[in-house]
Amino acid sequence: MDDNQKQKLLEEYAANDMAKLRKISYSIFKKFGGISEQDHDDFYSKANEELWKATEIFDESMGIPFEGYLKGCLARKFKTEMTGLNRIKRKADRLSISINTPIGEDESTLEDILKSDFDIENEISEKSVISSEENVQNYLASLNETEKQIATLIIQGYEHSDIKEKLGFSEKKYSRLLKNMSSFEKQIIINYNKSNVQIEEDKEMEYCTQTLEKSKPDRWSVASIIKKINNYTIRFDHPLQRESEQWSSVMKGNLISDILQDNPIPPLVFAEQVINGLATVWNLDGKQRSTNVYSYKNDGFKITKNVRRWNIHYQAIVKDENGKPDLDKDGFRKCEQKCFDIRGKKFSDLPEELKDKFLDYNFEIVHYLNCKSDDIAYHLARYNEGKSMSASQKGIIRIGEEFATMVKSISAMPFFREKGAYTGAEYSNGTVDRVVIESVMASNFLNEWRKDQNDMCSYMKENATTEMFENFEDVIDRLSKVGTDEVFEMFNSKDSFLYFGLFARFVNTGLDDERFVEFIAEFSALHSKEVDGVTYDDLNGKSTKDKNVVISKIKHLETLMNEFLHITKSEVNDEEDKSNEEIQVIDFVRENAKPNVTEDDIDDYYGMLDGYSIDKHSKLLSWENEPSLIALIAYSFDNDIDLDDWIVKYFNGNNNFIANQKENYIHMKQCLENYIKKGEAA
Structure with missing residues (x-):
């Protein structure tokens, strides 16, 4: 296409303020939903x-109109933008775990939420004087669509x-949403004090640039910690850190009791990392202690009746009739000894x-300085080694x-928080x-399934791609749009990965997503149906996560x-399945490089690969x-070629390769031969 045509x-x-382009664009992005006027x-x-x-x-040779x-092009671009927007909006929700244990699992109630200092009605009211307008807008932006509906009605x-x-919500679902709306992460958005942040950042940067120490001890009061949390000076949302709300009501009560008794408590550990020229201080150990004192200060919970020591002795100043x-x-000053029951x-x-x-209680602080991402991961693993972490949190x-x-x-997507059968815990x-x-893993690496969560995460770190996670986001969005309450109830913590993998x-069938939902809804009646003489329930082994059981x-x-859906696998699909199966290395080598290769040879080649000075x-x-x-x-071995350099x-x-291994082999071989020719020419 020449310049005149362009x-x-x-x-x-672009004529008339891009009238035609705007019309086409709007017709495309309005289908995505969740796009505000300001976007x-x-x-x-x-x-x-x-x-x-x-x-x-x-x-024009493309054979389609411009x-x-x-x-x-627009549809692909808008989809990418929407994925990014959704991820940004969900980022604030990443650790939106309620500061209260879910109703029924301890003594807190829905009434506790509504009567807490973090009063949702008061905080988001247009007439509110507690929070700045910017904070309120940021708070509302951090909510998902359902929570925004609730906020609007409030x-x-x-x-x-x-x-x-x-909205047709049960009390359980409504209370769960309200808990999220009044969570630790939501509170600090409302309480954010922008005027103090630059001062804190300047202090951190000054300190950061003046020291070569690896760590330093310090002491911070509870009041100081709360201020730092409100000012975003310290962060508790590092992606490798486990969530808030890990403690039972008894553990939280005992923490407050120990503070009021002035008992020593293990130090809090933080790590400083410079990001975009500014020092960010991540919490590495003591997250539950920090977030629970913050929560208690904001009336987030009351002390359980099962607290270890509830009578707190203290000294009070005697005051006259005028309060002096x-x-x-x-x-x-006259003083008297008093005792208070904190239950x-x-x-x-x-x-x-x-x-x-x-508020005056002082925590001991260990502060690691000048850390990189690998240092933070190392310290997180080190501090959590001796603690009761779930396999998921370790992995x-x-x-x-x-x-x-x-x-x-x-x-943090609404599917998991609102639709699926997952509990608050x-x-x-x-x-x-x-x-x-x-x-x-089940969607992309089924044949490489790992039963152990640590092994699975290590494997995915080396082999997964961001596109795989983005594709899974798309899967969640698609199922959210077509699923029914009956189907959503089947997506629980035990079986979800099987249905997502399916x-x-x-x-790949090209059928409408509603057909998949039809099958899942019918599956409860198909458990007893035999395939090659075996029912689905017959497949349960000693562990439901064994590789052979999952596959x-x-x-x-x-x-x-x-x-059920009358799908007949075509030859194309059969070939696609074959291409996705693990290729036997020895068969590939025999077919493409060395017909008489033995298993001992293959072992030797793997040993040579391990010996190269490569990443x-x-x-x-x-x-x-x-x-x-x-x-x-x-x-190279058969042709006496030194591959080292x-x-x-x-x-x-x-850092990438052609999926078709034969094509990739030919490509690498050609690169090697060109390299040898250039060396000979020199």
């Missing part, structure tokens, strides 16, 4: 960029009973003396910061994170689904690429 197209779509200009700006790119790339090509003056009835200190004849009491119920004692440390961030983002103990990891195979169950489900974390070393790598080593340069210049 100019003509640009004028056509429209951003999407139109992206559309303008895509228009310019399209005119540069489009060619407008069709442009619409395709602002309009609806009673909670009316909101439950209007009563002095003795020598001018000294059933929130912070606001304490005597003034105990409130002051609580996510091994998956790496990038993927952990994506896992946390997905876990499963958000805080890492179970929902585990479901996400298992589901991505859906990953269903999408057998998903294949069994797929067979039942295909029969051992490179994607090129993933198991999918092993056949072509080993074949190339076999080729070439393979290092190849790994340094490449």
